[in-house]
Amino acid sequence: MSEPSDTAGYNFAYLDEQTKRMIRRAILKAVAIPGYQVPFGGREMPMPHGWGTGGIQVTASIIGRDDTLKVIDQGADDTTNAVSIRSFFAKTTGVATTARTEEASVIQTRHRFPEKPLRADQILVFQVPIPEPLRWLEPRESETRKMHALGEYGIMHVRLYEDIALLGRIATAYDYPVRVNDRYIMRPSPIPKFDNPKLDNNPALLLFGAGREKRIYAVPPFTKVKSLDFDDHPFEVQTWDHACTLCGARDSFLDEIVTDDLGTRMYACSDTDYCADRREAAPQTVDASEAAE
Amino acid sequence: MTSDRPLLNVQNVSHYYGDRAGCLDVSVDLWPGEIIGIVGESGSGKTTLLNCLSARLQPTAGRIFYDQRHRGLVDLYALSEAERRFLIRTDWGMVHQNPRDGLRLGVTAGANIGERLMAVGERHYGQIRDKALDWLGRVEIDTARIDDLPQTFSGGMQQRLQIARNLVTGPRLVFMDEPTGGLDVSVQARLLDLLRGLVTRLHLSVVLVTHDLAVVRLLAHRLMVMQRGRVVESGLTDQVLDDPQHRYTQLLVSSVLQA
Amino acid sequence: MMTQAIDVRGIAKNFRLHTQGDVEIGVFQELSLSVDFGSCVALHGPSGCGKSTLLRALYANYRVDRGTIGVRHDGGWVDMARAAPREILAVRQRSLGYVSQFLRVIPRVATLDIVAEPLRQRGVADDAAREQAAILLRRVNIPERLWELAPSTFSGGEQQRVNIARGFIADFPILLLDEPTAALDAENGAIVAEMILEAKAQDRAIVGIFHDAAIRAKVCDHLFELAPFKAAA
Numbered sequence: 001m002s003e004p005s006d007t008a009g010y011n012f013a014y015l016d017e018q019t020k021r022m023i024r025r026a027i028l029k030a031v032a033i034p035g036y037q038v039p040f041g042g043r044e045m046p047m048p049h050g051w052g053t054g055g056i057q058v059t060a061s062i063i064g065r066d067d068t069l070k071v072i073d074q075g076a077d078d079t080t081n082a083v084s085i086r087s088f089f090a091k092t093t094g095v096a097t098t099a100r101t102e103e104a105s106v107i108q109t110r111h112r113f114p115e116k117p118l119r120a121d122q123i124l125v126f127q128v129p130i131p132e133p134l135r136w137l138e139p140r141e142s143e144t145r146k147m148h149a150l151g152e153y154g155i156m157h158v159r160l161y162e163d164i165a166l167l168g169r170i171a172t173a174y175d176y177p178v179r180v181n182d183r184y185i186m187r188p189s190p191i192p193k194f195d196n197p198k199l200d201n202n203p204a205l206l207l208f209g210a211g212r213e214k215r216i217y218a219v220p221p222f223t224k225v226k227s228l229d230f231d232d233h234p235f236e237v238q239t240w241d242h243a244c245t246l247c248g249a250r251d252s253f254l255d256e257i258v259t260d261d262l263g264t265r266m267y268a269c270s271d272t273d274y275c276a277d278r279r280e281a282a283p284q285t286v287d288a289s290e291a292a293e
Numbered sequence: 294m295t296s297d298r299p300l301l302n303v304q305n306v307s308h309y310y311g312d313r314a315g316c317l318d319v320s321v322d323l324w325p326g327e328i329i330g331i332v333g334e335s336g337s338g339k340t341t342l343l344n345c346l347s348a349r350l351q352p353t354a355g356r357i358f359y360d361q362r363h364r365g366l367v368d369l370y371a372l373s374e375a376e377r378r379f380l381i382r383t384d385w386g387m388v389h390q391n392p393r394d395g396l397r398l399g400v401t402a403g404a405n406i407g408e409r410l411m412a413v414g415e416r417h418y419g420q421i422r423d424k425a426l427d428w429l430g431r432v433e434i435d436t437a438r439i440d441d442l443p444q445t446f447s448g449g450m451q452q453r454l455q456i457a458r459n460l461v462t463g464p465r466l467v468f469m470d471e472p473t474g475g476l477d478v479s480v481q482a483r484l485l486d487l488l489r490g491l492v493t494r495l496h497l498s499v500v501l502v503t504h505d506l507a508v509v510r511l512l513a514h515r516l517m518v519m520q521r522g523r524v525v526e527s528g529l530t531d532q533v534l535d536d537p538q539h540r541y542t543q544l545l546v547s548s549v550l551q552a
Numbered sequence: 553m554m555t556q557a558i559d560v561r562g563i564a565k566n567f568r569l570h571t572q573g574d575v576e577i578g579v580f581q582e583l584s585l586s587v588d589f590g591s592c593v594a595l596h597g598p599s600g601c602g603k604s605t606l607l608r609a610l611y612a613n614y615r616v617d618r619g620t621i622g623v624r625h626d627g628g629w630v631d632m633a634r635a636a637p638r639e640i641l642a643v644r645q646r647s648l649g650y651v652s653q654f655l656r657v658i659p660r661v662a663t664l665d666i667v668a669e670p671l672r673q674r675g676v677a678d679d680a681a682r683e684q685a686a687i688l689l690r691r692v693n694i695p696e697r698l699w700e701l702a703p704s705t706f707s708g709g710e711q712q713r714v715n716i717a718r719g720f721i722a723d724f725p726i727l728l729l730d731e732p733t734a735a736l737d738a739e740n741g742a743i744v745a746e747m748i749l750e751a752k753a754q755d756r757a758i759v760g761i762f763h764d765a766a767i768r769a770k771v772c773d774h775l776f777e778l779a780p781f782k783a784a785a
Contacts, residue, residue, distance in 0.1 A: 146374075152412065153412075155408060158397075161411065161421065165403055165440050166440060231416050232417050485658050511658050528615075529612065529641070532615060536608075543569065
């Protein structure tokens with residue numbers, strides 16, 4: 001717990017109550033219209049854009065004294081970004097924090113979806129750099145809003161077409177666009193497309209906050225989320241020829257890590273909590289030859 | 294030209310920019326398979342009229358009806374925006390003078406052609422690709438260029454790509470704004486010939502805006518001459534050009550340089 | 553049994569030149585003319601008497617100030633002086649052909665396609681239209697090596713023969729010919745005369761301007777003198 005002098009004069013979770021109410025109203029609207037980007041009056045936060053200010057404002061607005069918070073960046077709880085945000089909330093709310101997915105009631109994440117299945121009493125908050133999926137081909141906001149309103153989504157497939165035509169397959173590997181509830185096209189934030197299937201019909205509430213562009217959107221529990229594709233080039237997730245060097249998992253998203261100047265690589269789970277649990281449950285080491293392949 | 298009702302029925306259309314009239318009291322019928330040319334100098338109102346007809350600029354007064362497939366005559370500006378935009382990207386086409394306005398220069402030729410197909414729900418890559426190849430052939434672009442960016446194309450090829458991109462969904466009405474403007478004369482001729490063939494074969498209706506009388510003579514069945522927002526003379530193209538009645542038309546025709 | 557193909561009644565034509573001080577030039581007035589199927593009428597009179605103007609008025613290329621121009625179309629009559637543009641286009645597509653003095657076509661289009669076009673406009677398939685065009689081009693002595701070239705570089709006589717082939721390909725029931733043999737040598741002139749006679753034998757109607765007296769005598773049944781209709785200046 002923090003010294004009272006540090007946080008004196010600050011409200012619970014940093015934001016004032018009126019701001020939280022405004023953001024909660026935006027969240028409610030986002031939940032009511034799955035995948036629709038709701039504008040909100042984003043506040044300046046005590047850290048730069050790009051550090052997750054959108055996600056932080058969402059978390060600050062929903063977090064209560066009984067919550068347990070987990071913060072991950074690229075799947076890891078111990079990276080600078082995750083540590084900073086976690087300590088920010090510890091300081092401004094005093095809530096319990098955890099690295100264990102199953103213990104958390106609120107999980108703020110950057111660029112990953114946890115490997116362990118989520119429950120209906122959990123909320124996952126994504127940090128979103130660019131919320132607009134149509135932006136890459138249509139720079140005018142007035143036009144993209146109209147395209148969303150009228151469901152004119154042809155150009156999303158143009159992008160996938162270009163991938164197949166130029167590279168032989170859909171090469172988009174992160175922030176892979178999805179259609180939510182058969183209606184709005186949504187960017188799932190820069191999670192690997194490996195995580196896209198977890199968005200579909202998930203029991204947890206998924207909230208997305210974009211600080212710079214001041215947008216909030218949501219995927220309510222048990223909502224259909226479909227990754228865009230072609231009939232003859234169906235959506236596929238990444239696969240690896242390797243297992244995790246540390247825990248032997250073959251079903252999780254692996255980071256490739258160069259371990260020396262000779263280019264030796266190892267593969268390890270990007271979700272550190274998942275990896276740690278597996279090692280604890282069944283200590284094992286993978287054949288060193290496989291790691292060095 | 295066998296249909297007994299016009300595809301586009303324009304009734305007393307005017308558009309004002311503040312006090313100034315862009316186009317004034319224009320009435321015209323466009324029949325299936327017919328090409329109508331709109332000529333006049335810059336500022337005569339032909340582009341304003343084109344924008345009104347193509348559902349991109351609401352007239353200040355007057356009405357425009359379109360004979361929609363499976364639905365019959367609809368008042369263009371009484372349609373919801375969703376319906377109007379759907380009409381524009383399925384049943385209509387628009388060929389701009391500047392390819393920059395009519396193409397996505399940052400995506401490949403194939404994607405440019407395929408976009409409208411995908412916009413109407415085509416989800417089979419192989420079929421989209423086949424149609425793109427077919428249309429490249431039809432507009433006489435080497436099919437090997439399907440994965441090239443239009444930026445690498447010549448001006449004439451870009452115009453032909455624009456045409457393919459528009460015609461791939463089988464529209465019935467195409468608007469063209471100076472389609473041969475800015476092209477070399479030799480390239481113009483080839484484009485005109487291509488357009489004429491496609492229009493005949495596909496039984497397209499076309500509204501063609503140009504200041505080039507030679508272009509309308511070769512393409513348009515009918516002609517409207519505009520001056521200061523008004524249609525001062527209209528009729529069969531060869532009749533208007535060879536036996537002009539209005540003072541302004543006579544001036545326009547007699548001002549053309551003879552090669 | 554003769555049936556009427558063209559029935560012109562009381563037409564008058566003046567040119568009003570707004571750009572030249574509004575001067576008004578009268579060409580003809582109170583002109584009436586009847587042409588039957590199976591016959592050939594030659595318009596006759598001194599240069600400037602309005603022969604070409606009348607021919608163009610029959611085709612609705614020129615407007616007239618007064619009178620009616622009846623042309624037989626699909627078994628009925630169309631008044632070319634008043635018909636809507638699309639009616640006139642329908643007449644030109646199926647019933648009325650016109651061979652102008654000069655070829656006016658899209659540059660760089662192959663000769664074969666230029667000749668085939670009237671058939672294509674009627675909906676005839678490309679191959680069939682080109683096949684028919686080849687027959688006509690052979691008939692008017694255009695060497696096969698020229699067929700795939702555009703006619704803009706051809707000699708005057710060759711261009712005129714291309715124009716004639718294009719005019720005759722669609723077997724129009726009524727055909728208007730503006731000096732069809734002007735640029736032709738005797739041999740080719742004779743071929744064109746033969747084509748006109750054949751058309752007549754097929755019960756088609758022809759109105760023409762023929763400066764060549766021999767050809768005129770060979771193909772024409774009537775001379776139509778324009779001088780009596782000269783408009784008062």
